[in-house]
Amino acid sequence: MDEKDMGTDLARVLVTEDEINAKLRELADQIDRDYEGRDVLLVGVLKGAVMVMADLARAMHSPVKMDWMAVSSYGSGTKSSGVVRILKDLDTDIAGRDILVVEDIIDSGLTLSWMLANLASRGPASLEVCAFFRKPEAAKVDIPVKYLGFDIPNEFVVGYGLDYAERYRNLPFVGTLAEHVYSGAKPH
Ligand code: 5GP
Ligand code: MG
Ligand code: MG
Numbered sequence: 778m779d780e781k782d783m784g785t786d787l788a789r790v791l792v793t794e795d796e797i798n799a800k801l802r803e804l805a806d807q808i809d810r811d812y813e814g815r816d817v818l819l820v821g822v823l824k825g826a827v828m829v830m831a832d833l834a835r836a837m838h839s840p841v842k843m844d845w846m847a848v849s850s851y852g853s854g855t856k857s858s859g860v861v862r863i864l865k866d867l868d869t870d871i872a873g874r875d876i877l878v879v880e881d882i883i884d885s886g887l888t889l890s891w892m893l894a895n896l897a898s899r900g901p902a903s904l905e906v907c908a909f910f911r912k913p914e915a916a917k918v919d920i921p922v923k924y925l926g927f928d929i930p931n932e933f934v935v936g937y938g939l940d941y942a943e944r945y946r947n948l949p950f951v952g953t954l955a956e957h958v959y960s961g962a963k964p965h
Pocket of ligand 2: 822823824825826880881882
C-alpha cells in the first residue's frame with residue numbers, strides 16, 4: 778500500500794519510507810554493537826510493533842530471538858489510562874535474560890511504563906527499550922528509551938504498523954489522516 782492507494786484519506790506524510798529505512802539501519806547497527814556476543818530477546822508489543830520488529834530484526838546481523846506480548850489499555854476512547862491487562866503473555870521466561878522491548882510509538886508512555894514494571898518484576902538480566910516513534914509533548918511519564926527512531930508532533934498518526942480502526946497498518950510511511958476519515962463524511 779502506498780500514497781497512491783490512499784485516495785484522499787492522507788493529510789500529510791510525517792516520516793517517509795526512505796527515512797524509516799535509514800533509521801532502521803542506524804538502530805540495527807547500534808543494537809548489534811551493544812549486544813555483541815549476548816543472547817538478546819526482542820519483545821514486541823502487538824499489533825503495532827509488528828512492522829518495526831520484523832524490519833529491525835532483519836536489518837540486524839546478530840542472531841536474535843523474538844517474543845510477543847499483547848496488552849490492552851483501559852481508557853476513555855483513544856487515550857490510555859495506564860491500567861493495563863495482558864491479553865497474551867510472553868512464551869519465554871525472561872529471568873536472567875537480556876530483554877529489548879520493541880515498541881511502535883510512545884504517546885503518554887503509560888502503557889509502556891506499566892509493561893516495563895511488569896517485565897522488570899520477572900528478573901531479567903537487562904531491560905531496555907527501542908521505540909520507533911515518540912511524541913514528547915504527550916508524555917505523562919518519563920520512559921528511558923535507549924534506541925529512538927523519531928520524535929514526532931503530538932498528532933494521531935497511522936502507517937508502519939499504526940492503525941486507525943485497524944486500517945493503514947501496511948503503509949510503508951507514517952502520516953496523518955484527513956479530517957473526513959474521522960468524521961465519516963465524504964471527501965470533497
Ligand atoms: P500510550 O500508553 O503511550 O499513551 O499509548 C500507547 C499505545 O497507543 C501505542 O503503543 C499505540 O498502540 C497507541 N497510539 C499512541 N499514539 C498513537 C498514534 O498517534 N497513532 C496510532 N495509530 N496509535 C497510537
Ligand atoms: Mg504499541
Ligand atoms: Mg491501535
